[in-house]
Amino acid sequence: MNLDEIIINIDFEDRTGLGYEIFEVCEKNGIDKISMEVIPDQGMFIKMRAIEENKLTFLQDLKGIKGVNKISFRNYMPYESREHKLNTILNAISEGVVAVSENGEIQHINKLACKIFECASEEALGRGADELFGKNPPILETLQTGRSHRLIERKIRRNQKFIRILTSSDPIVDSKGNVIGAVATIKDFKDVEEIISKVDLKNGLTTFDDIIYQGSKMKYLIEMAKTVARGNSTIMLRGESGTGKELFARAIHMEGNRANAPFIAINCAALPDSLLESELFGYEEGAFTGALKGGKKGIFEQANNGTIFLDEIGEISPSVQVRLLRVLQEGTIRRVGGMKEVQVDVRIITATHRNLEEMIKKELFREDLYYRLNVIPLTILPLRERVEDIQPIAEHLLRKIAKKLGKKEVWLTTESINLLKMQAWPGNVRQLENVLERVMNMMDGQVITLQHFYDWTDLSTPILKAENHDGEEFTIRVPVNQQFPSMKEIVAQVEYQVLSHVLKEHNSSRKAGKILGVSNTTILNKMNALGITSTVK
Numbered sequence: 001m002n003l004d005e006i007i008i009n010i011d012f013e014d015r016t017g018l019g020y021e022i023f024e025v026c027e028k029n030g031i032d033k034i035s036m037e038v039i040p041d042q043g044m045f046i047k048m049r050a051i052e053e054n055k056l057t058f059l060q061d062l063k064g065i066k067g068v069n070k071i072s073f074r075n076y077m078p079y080e081s082r083e084h085k086l087n088t089i090l091n092a093i094s095e096g097v098v099a100v101s102e103n104g105e106i107q108h109i110n111k112l113a114c115k116i117f118e119c120a121s122e123e124a125l126g127r128g129a130d131e132l133f134g135k136n137p138p139i140l141e142t143l144q145t146g147r148s149h150r151l152i153e154r155k156i157r158r159n160q161k162f163i164r165i166l167t168s169s170d171p172i173v174d175s176k177g178n179v180i181g182a183v184a185t186i187k188d189f190k191d192v193e194e195i196i197s198k199v200d201l202k203n204g205l206t207t208f209d210d211i212i213y214q215g216s217k218m219k220y221l222i223e224m225a226k227t228v229a230r231g232n233s234t235i236m237l238r239g240e241s242g243t244g245k246e247l248f249a250r251a252i253h254m255e256g257n258r259a260n261a262p263f264i265a266i267n268c269a270a271l272p273d274s275l276l277e278s279e280l281f282g283y284e285e286g287a288f289t290g291a292l293k294g295g296k297k298g299i300f301e302q303a304n305n306g307t308i309f310l311d312e313i314g315e316i317s318p319s320v321q322v323r324l325l326r327v328l329q330e331g332t333i334r335r336v337g338g339m340k341e342v343q344v345d346v347r348i349i350t351a352t353h354r355n356l357e358e359m360i361k362k363e364l365f366r367e368d369l370y371y372r373l374n375v376i377p378l379t380i381l382p383l384r385e386r387v388e389d390i391q392p393i394a395e396h397l398l399r400k401i402a403k404k405l406g407k408k409e410v411w412l413t414t415e416s417i418n419l420l421k422m423q424a425w426p427g428n429v430r431q432l433e434n435v436l437e438r439v440m441n442m443m444d445g446q447v448i449t450l451q452h453f454y455d456w457t458d459l460s461t462p463i464l465k466a467e468n469h470d471g472e473e474f475t476i477r478v479p480v481n482q483q484f485p486s487m488k489e490i491v492a493q494v495e496y497q498v499l500s501h502v503l504k505e506h507n508s509s510r511k512a513g514k515i516l517g518v519s520n521t522t523i524l525n526k527m528n529a530l531g532i533t534s535t536v537k
Contacts, residue, residue, distance in 0.1 A: 096186030164189035215388035229255035239380035242430030245351035261306030283336035314354035
């Protein structure tokens, strides 16, 4: 607080005219008011120029006003305290933060942002965002359109040199959905490179013994993966999001003859092209503004004699595709800005959930690179195609989540397990884990029942869809309730619905058998067992 200023806090009983009388006392004593703030349950705060001559008279006059209970002194106005807390939080964040007002003027900037932009906060506050970020900054586009941006690379000329940053921006909206400002986070390009380079080459590696399964389909896939792991050919892991492709890549590395060498994983979709290229292949000193003195080894050099896992390989740009093809063909890399060829011995495992074959047709992915990467394709099945693995995976996840949350181990009822087995799980193991963690956070006790899933998740009675002979779709509801029927009862009810529907359209056991792929004798036996009464031919 400025020594030439004082702040008083008046505790009062609310009544008509009280504020006017307080102002009259201030005027009578020649008080120079700077600011005022009234907060319910905390009273009135007045910031004023320091007074000495008539200080006692002023305070006595205030106390003499009806409804004034107590007067005390404060170090900060409430808004100053809030501002101080906000600045403390912003300065504790490990990214630069800049917030702009509705008209694009900078309202907040934390210390790290000042360090990155090489400016004092006083220089930045009140200025237009384009003065700090350069022409057409993403934060102003976010302010105008309401759209967020992620990890956009920008080069800004400041103090006779270039600053290279990655910036993301989000709109600030009011309760009615109107954009009233925007906030940007800033990463120094050099810091991002350093973070990516700090890869723990040993920790977190997984063996095939860590993969949970009990079904024959996964057993076959793992045996195949163990066999190919002993070679050096490139492997492409296909499968939906959340099926565990990186888990398989790590296990393949640990099963092979490179287990004692580095394993480095990188998500190709998470980095802009320029950063991905310099991270994969490294760069020479002076290759670009901000390049480290002496240059830097890329991931291919760091992983020499080991394994690189390139996740989301379908997201790499054409220029990176060309450079990757050269590595596969020649076994050499050339750093960004360099002329020297560096020999590398690296096994490459890739993963994607995209249809690369369709991308090749659209000329979005190189066909020659595809055949270099797709030497050994392995497809990891989604959960819905290996229902027998859901129970052991769920039980394993519950133990893991319980440890994470510091809770006692919990169990699933038979009915709950059956419900999990009936779901489609578009997000696969990742979705299953999220559902279980949500339930464990909400529940008390140690047994997860059907009601827990109904109350706190979006799991519901599955609906099977089918088509009749004319291609018209109809639904079959699988009965799932708190008193869960047995699997035999569920199958019987589904058979009853399907058979009744077919016989309604085709009053012939032979036609019904042909449609359903069974003999007419089987149809007649099923009708008898299920109690379906119909005159059939």
